[in-house]
Amino acid sequence: MDFGIERVTLDKRHHTVSLTAQGALTGTMQVNLHWTARAPEPSRPSAREMWRRLLNPNPFKPVELTSAASEPLAVDLDLGCMYEMTDGSKGVIQPLGPYMGDLQHPPYIKLSHDDRSGAPTGEMMYIDMDKRDQFKRLLIFVYIYDETPAFDRTHAVVTLFPTAGPRIEVRLEERAAEARSCAVLLLQNRGNGEFTVSREVRYVYGFQAELDRLYGWGLQWQRGYKPVGG
Structure with a gap:
């Protein structure tokens, strides 16, 4: 999918961009996950x-x-977001369990649907940047649902579409054959009106709980399953 021509690709060399500098602190920011299966070797x-x-x-x-x-290849990647608000509340948005989020009420983040096939539209998440003062940090992550191939079997891209300025893209191209989850982007409210987006691309061999420990979120986790046919 393509929402515009201008694009910033975050990599190891250029890994941080300021949403404040590009005037993208209002309206609804979209986060898209899209993937295709790699050609079998x-x-x-x-x-x-x-x-x-x-x-x-x-x-x-x-x-x-x-x-x-x-x-x-049967590939099922999922898009998620761990959030921490300035009032200390924390949680997760993901397509497992009743955690699809809410755009009109806290945490002002919502996942649109769960794509299980790598469709052209992918998976979309929405973040209300008009509520940016209530966000402390947001960790955008991708994980592989149970019993599906690993990251080295897919071409995956996570893209932010702010309301102003270029779209921000991160490609998950590392051949992390055994990894099950990947922290992709960290959005941080640095105070004084400064809001930044940083490329993380940190793979872990476990699921969300391991990402939680890596970033010190402190949530309680339990095993979750998707509804059959949902």
């Missing part, structure tokens, strides 16, 4: 398959090989 034949080739009685008839690399 060809796998090397096993020793058993090599022997089958050598012992093939008809050298002109190819041996049919099975390869996991040819199987379709």
Whole structure:
């Protein structure tokens, strides 16, 4: 999806941008997660398959090989946000459990829907920047739902669409084969009207609770499941 031409890509060298400087502190900011499956890499034949080739009685008839690399990839990435308000309240927005959020009431953050297939629209979250004085910090993260391939099997992009200035993009391109979650962006109210966005891209091998410990959020976590067909 494309909401405009101007774009800022945050990377290891240029990792922080000021929303204040670009006048993007009002209105509803959109956060989009979009992903596609990486093309499967060809796998090397096993020793058993090599022997089958050598012992093939008809050298002109190819041996049919099975390869996991040819199987379709089922990828289910989820977008989430841990929030900490200036009054000390904390919580999470995510598509597990009753935590889709609320744009009209605290925490003024809402997840639109849960995309399970990497559709062109992806997953969208909305943040009311008119309530920015009530935000202390927001951690935008992505995690992989249970029993799906890891980050090295996808091309994922998280993009912020402020109401003013260029869109802000972070690509999750590291081959973190065993990681299950990734802290992507940290939005911080630094006081005196300064609000910044910083690239994190920190992969962890666990789920939200491990991200919580990494950033010292202090929430209580329990196992959650998505409704069947939801």
